[in-house]
Amino acid sequence: MNKNIKINFMQKYLIICISIFCASLSFAQTVNFKTPNLSNRQYFICAFQGAQTDTLARGIVPPDGIFSFKMPAQYANYCGILRFEAGADKWNCVMNSENFTVINEGNNLKIEQSTENEIFIKKQTDFASVCDKVEFIYKGLPLFPENSQLVAAMNSEFVNQNKIYSAMYSELTRCQLYACKYIEIQRFTNGYAQRLFLPAEKKQNYAALLAFYSDSLKIDDLYTSDLYSPAQKVVLKLMNSTAQYGELMVKKMQQIRSDNVFRAFADDLATQCQRNSWADAEDMIAQYLVNSNRLDKFSFAYKYSAEVLKGKIGNSAHKIDGVKSLKNTILFFYESDCPHCVEQIAEFKKYYAQLQSKGIQVISIASDTEPTIYKELANTFEWENKFCDFQGFEGKIFNDYGVRSTPVIFYIDKNEKIIGRYARLKETKLIE
Secondary structure (H helix, E strand, O other): OHHHHHHHHHHEEEEEEEEHHHHHHHOEEEEEEEEEHOOEEEEEEEEEEEOOEEEEEEEEEOOEEEEEEOOHHHHOOOOOOEEEEEOOOEEEEOHHHHHHEEEEEEOEEEEEEEEEHHHHHHHHHHHHHHHHHHHHHHHHHHHHOOOOOHHHHHHHHHHHHHHHHHHHHHHHHOOOOOOHHHHHHHHOOOOOOOOOOOHHHHHHHHHHHHHHHOOOOOOHHHHHHOOOHHHHHHHHHOOOOOOOOOOOOOHHHHHOOOHHHHHHHHHHHHHHHHHHHHHHHHHHHHHHHHHHHOOOOOOOHHHHHHHHHHHHOOEOOOOOOOOOOOOEEEEEEEEOOOHHHHHHHHHHHHHHHHHOOOEEEEEEOOOOOOHHHHHHHHHOOOOOOOOOOOOHHHHHHHOOOOOOOOOEEEOOOOEHHHHHHEHHHHHHHOOO
8 A cells, every 4th residue: 555545544543543532522411491480599510529519500590481401521421310409399310421401390290201200200290199108008018907998908909000010010010110110219219118017017127128228229229319328227227237237348449440439439338436435347448448549549438448457356456655464455445525425435434444353454545635634534534544645547556556536446465466346335244
């Protein structure tokens, strides 16, 4: 091939590639609004990223109610829920590559030119209809004798509605649209599983909800919905122990595809564990995060996890200058003006004699930075070993044990091994 022809071909090829690239950059998903009943009201348009709600646009609805919204460039690949709010009026729609029109006249919401949103609205309406009938049955059953004809009729109707619900749910699980995935999550946060359960079947319902979260729900899908925090609250209610929570969260992190979602979810878990001092969960989550190779070593979740592992259950206790032995010892990390710490200090004072009778040594370590504040409270403690280097959370003992919040209580056994980490003295089960 002639050299000049080659060059011309390459130039044309590059021009075409650049044109396609630029066209893709210029594309922005557009939503057109026709909302005459909301004219002159202030509106907000929001998207979701985990627990964070991002306001993408705000303004005043024009007098004729007609206006357009374009997704910002940084949300070009967003697949999730978009919320529109104007005073008491608010609704969700699905953003997933389609341009569409939202029409709201009176209480009638329609979305045109979007197959996904048409399915979204229809399925939500269908499920709401069944669940409203079931809720009516739930409320009615306790009002009548078990052997009454009304109860028999309600039980029969429950069976009928359950068949309808199960068929709808089965169809939902076969659908790959984000709208369907969202409705599955919505069912979960409302306390409904793959089928309906009577109030007396609470355990079976909990087991089904837990199975859905564990095996079916994808954090990547949850992350771009308005159900991120509600779903996590439901999960906490389903847990029997912090160890179970730790195992489940590690499993969920292993399923996450997006690195951005992984990092955000890891930060949220670290914050949750830090706030509650869940030792068993902390250790499992921290161990996984440190070894995951998916976190920047300067991220909050990584740094927190590395600190947690310093005081991991099973580790040998770190020596404390001035203390001969840490056998059968409780280490109590606190801050004098921390309300939860003050509650625990009252517990230690109340049960100190009982701990002494069991041969348990108490050592308190404060994160105070003001000597006056520290001494005023510490001088009221009966135990001998009280420490504070006035370096706050950067103090040596705090660093040795990886403590970044208070109160934290460690229990060290006769072999000077850490066998427990708690937020409250009663959790140690050393007092009666």
